[in-house]
Amino acid sequence: MTRKFSVRDGAPADESFFDRQKLISWWDQETISAAKIMVVGAGALGNETIKNLLLLGFRNLLICDFDTIETSNLSRTVLFGPADIGKRKAHVAAERARQMCLSPDSRIASFHGDITSELGLGVFQEMDVVLGCLDNVEARRFVNRACRLVGRPWIDSGINQLAGHVSFYSPTSxxxxxxGLSDRQLSLARQRWSCDNVKRLHVQQARAPTVQVTSSIISGIQVQECVKHLCSNGAVAGQRLWFDGASNQFEIFNLRPRQGCEMHASFDRIVDLDLSNSMTVREVLRRLAAAGFGDRPVLDTQGLHPFVAVAGCRLCGKAIDLYRPQHVLTERDLVCDSVHSDEASPEGAGEMPVAKTVLGAFSEATTEARILDMTLADVGVPAADIAAVFDGAGYRYVRLAADIERALAGNA
Ligand SMILES: [Zn+2]
Ligand SMILES: [Zn+2]
Structure with missing residues (x-):
């Protein structure tokens, strides 16, 4: 879709905002205009990336972040001002992006939350490219896995002092x-979580030394790679471009595949069904059976959304009814309340796996009624997620399609 704008009185009527970039022989403004982009992280990198996307004519964005704006962000975030301190990053970034967008038909939404547990895989599937503007390994691992599973490319970026890097990952590479993750990076990625897979109460995340000019350079490269990919002009997957601003050196590394890497799996065919995470587990299972997924379909969350029914107290072993998704549990939940409240802190207590009843699959034959009567949302399945369904013969992949519009609209 091409629109003509009159910028001001006296401007030529046939002049558009994008005339100069369209002079590039391979440029495809229509593709850019139609592309759906998820920006994960609305900090220093995310702000620059969003600004770059908008000026190039992108207009379909989903901006994700779980954080709020702090004073020290403002020297690196072109979309935020002093009046925004304390507000949600994703929400404010989307609001500014809508004002800045050069197209009147923009669709810019924001998601405030933890993408690793609260954003359905079906949302990733809707995207043409996912741009990682993150500062931690855990979120990058999830984006990598999600994009692989649904067959979408993603472009990672990162900054440290005057250096930064950009890597483009294709789902078929x-x-x-x-x-490429080292053991040390993998253990850092787990630092928010205890050995028994619940949130630690106090985690001090390391603050990397960064400066706006580096995020500006790195985001420029990231968005340029995104344009090159969309316009089929030479984005190369499987390489890491590294820039050191102290010595002004660029280097390109070929990333080495790891034999047996478990993250290369993908859902081979995803079927949209009129299902929602607001339905009960029982209702979804019955609808799956009616839709031809066997007499006793099994809904399997593929290890992505473990649900904890019961856990033994870390201090005395007594069973505690939890019936909550694992990602909402903290160390405090694993100590029974009345007995030990004065004598021991739950923090670090035990620090060893406690006996837990963890569910990753649900069926009418094996799952207790109390859980069958909970909604998928209650058991930790996000809106528009994709579930694996065992139909008696094999696995098929089903997207909760009734949630798509709601999920794409964001929540902030
Ligand atoms: Zn891999
Ligand atoms: Zn206890």
Missing amino acids: EVCYEC
Whole structure:
């Protein structure tokens, strides 16, 4: 869709905002205008990336972040001002982006939350490219896995002092982000979580030294790679471009695939069904059976959304009824309340796996009624997620399609 704008009185009527970039022989403004882009992270990198996208004519964005704006962000965030301190990053970034967008038909939404547990895979599937503007390994691992599963490309970026890097990952490439992770990075990625997989009460995340000019350079490269990919002009997957601003050196590394990397799996065929995470587990199972998924379909969350029914107290072993998704549990939930409240802090207590009843699959034959009567949302399945369904013969992949519009609209 091409629109003509009259910028001001006296401007030529046939002049458009994008005339100069369209002079580039391979440029495809219509593709850019139609592309759906998820920007994960609305900090220093995300602000620059969003600004770059908008000026190039992108207009379909989903901006995700779980954080709020702090004073020290403002020297690196072109979309935020002093009046925004304390507000949600994703929400404010989307609001500014709508004002800045050069197209009147923009669709810019924001998601405030933890993408690793609260954003359905079906949302990733809707995107043409996912741009990672993140500062931690855990979120990058999830984006990598999600994009692989649904067959979407993603472009990672990162900054440290005057250096930064950009890597483009194709879902069909033999190398993924996970392939290159060291043991140290993997353990850092787990630091928010205790050995028994609940949130630690106090985690001080390391603050990397960064400066706006580096995020500006790195985001420029990231968005340029995104344009090159969309316009089929030479974005190369499986390489890491590294820039050191102290010495002005660029280097390109070929990333090495890791044999046996478990993150290369993908859902081979995803079927949209009129299902929602607001339905009960029982209703979804019955609808799956009616839709031809066997007499006793099994809904399997593929290890992505573990649900904890019961856990033993870390201090005395007594069973505690939890019936909550694992990602909402903290160390405090694993100590029974009345007995030990004065004598021991739950923090670090035990620090060893406690006996837990964890569910990753649900069926009418094996799952207790109390859980069958909960909604998928209650058991931790996000809106528009994709579930694996065992139909008696094999697995098929089903997207909760009734949620798509709601999920794409964001929540902030
Ligand atoms: Zn890999
Ligand atoms: Zn206890």
